[in-house]
Amino acid sequence: MDPCRIFAGNASRTLAxxxxxxLQVPLGDADVGRFEDGEVSVRFNENxxxxxxxxxxxxxxxxxxxxxxLVMLDAAKRASARRxxxxxxxxxYARQDRKDQPRAPISAKLVxxxxxxxxxxxxxxxxxxSAQIQGFFDxxxxxxxxxxxxxxxxxxxxxxxxxxxxxxxxxxxxARAYAKRLGADLALTDKRRPRPDAVEIMNIIGDVxxxxxxLFDDVVTTASTLCQAAAAIRAAGAKEIYAGxxxxxxxxSSGERLAKSPIAELVVTDTVGxxxxxxxxxxxxxxxxxxxxxxxxxxxxxxxxxxxxx
Numbered sequence: 001m002d003p004c005r006i007f008a009g010n011a012s013r014t015l016a017x018x019x020x021x022x023l024q025v026p027l028g029d030a031d032v033g034r035f036e037d038g039e040v041s042v043r044f045n046e047n048x049x050x051x052x053x054x055x056x057x058x059x060x061x062x063x064x065x066x067x068x069x070l071v072m073l074d075a076a077k078r079a080s081a082r083r084x085x086x087x088x089x090x091x092x093y094a095r096q097d098r099k100d101q102p103r104a105p106i107s108a109k110l111v112x113x114x115x116x117x118x119x120x121x122x123x124x125x126x127x128x129x130s131a132q133i134q135g136f137f138d139x140x141x142x143x144x145x146x147x148x149x150x151x152x153x154x155x156x157x158x159x160x161x162x163x164x165x166x167x168x169x170x171x172x173x174x175a176r177a178y179a180k181r182l183g184a185d186l187a188l189t190d191k192r193r194p195r196p197d198a199v200e201i202m203n204i205i206g207d208v209x210x211x212x213x214x215l216f217d218d219v220v221t222t223a224s225t226l227c228q229a230a231a232a233i234r235a236a237g238a239k240e241i242y243a244g245x246x247x248x249x250x251x252x253s254s255g256e257r258l259a260k261s262p263i264a265e266l267v268v269t270d271t272v273g274x275x276x277x278x279x280x281x282x283x284x285x286x287x288x289x290x291x292x293x294x295x296x297x298x299x300x301x302x303x304x305x306x307x308x309x310x
Contacts, residue, residue: 009056019296054299055120087292091133121140125142149288166216167216167217168225171216187208208233212239219245250268
């Protein structure tokens with residue numbers, strides 16, 4: 001069997017190279033740049049006719065990242081690749097996954113349509129903002145979870161009297177799964193706003209007094225929810241407080257919030273590419289290259305991915 005062919009957009013080049021290193025295959029040669037007017041320019045510099053092609057590219061802001069993925073998928077399809085798989089470590093534009101107010105888009109469905117129409121035969125993502133986004137795709141879709149990577153890290157810390165905390169009600173299901181795997185207790189923060197202009201009130205459901213706490217979430221952007229939850233559980237008597245998040249988008253304002261918060265360490269994965277030296281001091285990055293590499297290898301060899309869905 002021919003080796004899989006892995007190419008990368010500019011948003012995920014470092015992660016793609018790490019995946020290739022795990023699989024001991026070279027990163028594909030492709031020029032992904034810009035024309036003088038700023039439009040995306042793509043060219044594959046090697047023959048991919050009949051090949052099993054994987055395009056690794058996160059689709060978060062700026063929109064150029066999404067355009068790079070779409071143009072690369074189209075180029076690969078027109079170059080007669082046998083199969084083209086979109087490997088999207090961070091699926092951007094996922095927050096609007098339903099029409100919850102008048103005259104609003106369902107941008108997650110739009111992006112799914114774009115990826116499919118651009119030429120993807122299959123898609124692979126990690127920790128979607130909402131699991132039902134899988135149903136927006138009309139092509140085979142594999143949804144992986146970063147839980148094994150984060151659980152291994154926090155299990156290695158051997159924290160005593162551990163409690164897993166969901167930062168909001170929507171994260172309870174995820175937190176329960178982490179608590180079960182870590183053999184920890186479960187708690188959650190109930191966030192309420194009595195008036196539109198009032199400060200949010202955080203109520204803690206569960207016992208965190210005298211315990212070490214870990215907050216788990218799928219994405220952190222402003223870190224506002226995480227920091228408010230951390231402050232609330234510290235006030236409720238928690239000792240050391242950590243946070244584990246799959247996608248570290250981290251807006252410019254997040255660093256200051258994290259610095260002032262009681263969070264001792266925020267652990268994220270490398271699904272979102274970052275320039276070296278741009279992360280706040282409290283942030284530690286773990287790699288999902290091994291997880292994605294195993295998935296890519298199994299897809300290429302037509303083997304089951306069931307054991308990875310944990």
